[in-house]
Amino acid sequence: MQRVRIKMEIIVRNKRIDDIPLLEVFRRDHNSKKPMIILYHGYLGRKESVLLQAYLFATNGFFVVVPDAYGHGERSSGQIVNLFTSITESVSEINKMIDHYRDSREADYTRVGLAGYSMGGCITFSYLTLKDKRIKAAVPVISTPDWVSIIENLRTGELLAEFKAQGIIKHESEVEEYLKVAKEIQPINHYEAMTDTPLLMLCGEKDNVTPPAGVKRLYEMLSSVFFDKNALKYSIYPEVGHGDTLEMNLELCEWMKRFV
Structure with a gap:
């Protein structure tokens, strides 16, 4: 039997849209414009943190845009950015990024999926509450729309000590301020705005950072x-903590193929 070899060239390209540094990851071929996935990393991460995941989606035919979230990566000032500031500022930039590809010969700006991990999932949930949504599907991974639960977890000694060690929180009083903001802006408060976009939520059963509840x-x-x-689903992966798995990313990919 003759073996058939298929050569696949994946391009990783640095780009900047105004003040947003990003990576474009896509398969080089001569097909028509590719559907897009905008993919966000987690808190204190950077665009390169999710390059492997972006590569997987690119091999499946997507044009993947991976930005540095506000205050992260190339956009870092050297100081740790406030979690909620990074989320809200990043959300405000998404439509601008989509519009940038209006005249692209490689990406179809009318077919966009939005996904993210941890904080990137919070960005995804928050974007879904906007009136002006320009995406076909959303997949938050190891994340939650209930931001109060994230902050309440900080009251446990182990997590609080870890956040202090990283310089995220310097004093216990900051937890109360975070809690106040979370109560005001968490996406679950605006669930009625999320009813019109296909939504897949992927969680780890043992996630103690963004609890699946x-x-x-x-x-x-x-x-x-x-x-x-049929366009609303959540999957909880047994024995998985606060980290994504290959199976999660494959499920994410299939969801995007179906709806984007």
Whole structure:
């Protein structure tokens, strides 16, 4: 039997859209414009942190845009950026990035999926609450729309000590300020704005940073009002903590193929 070799060339290209540094990851071929995935990394990460995941999606035919979130990577001032500031500022930039590809010969700006890990998932949840959404599907991974639960977890000694060691929190009083902001802006408060976009939520059963309970609660709130029951799903992976897995990323990829 003759073996057939298929050569696949994946391009990783540095780019800047105004003050947003990003990577474009895509398969070089002569096909028509590719559907897009905008992919966000986690807190204190950078665009290169999710390059392997972007590579997987690119091999499946997507044009993947991986920005540095606000205050991260090339955009870091050297000081640790406030979590909620990074989320809200990053959300405000997404439509600008999509519009940039309006005249692209490689990416189809009318077919966009949004995904992210941990903080990147929070960015995804938050974007879904906007009136002016320009995406076809969303997949937050190891994340939660219930930001109060994230901050309440900091009250446990182990996590608080870890955040202090990283310089994220310098004093316990900051936790109360974070909690106040979380209560005001968390996406689950605006669940009614999320009913019109295909949504897959991927969680680790043993995630103690972004507990899956918030995802379960959002699913229950949305299930009776969602535009299509087949376009709403959450998956909880047994024995998985606060980290993504290959199986999660494959499920993410299939969701994007289906809806984007």
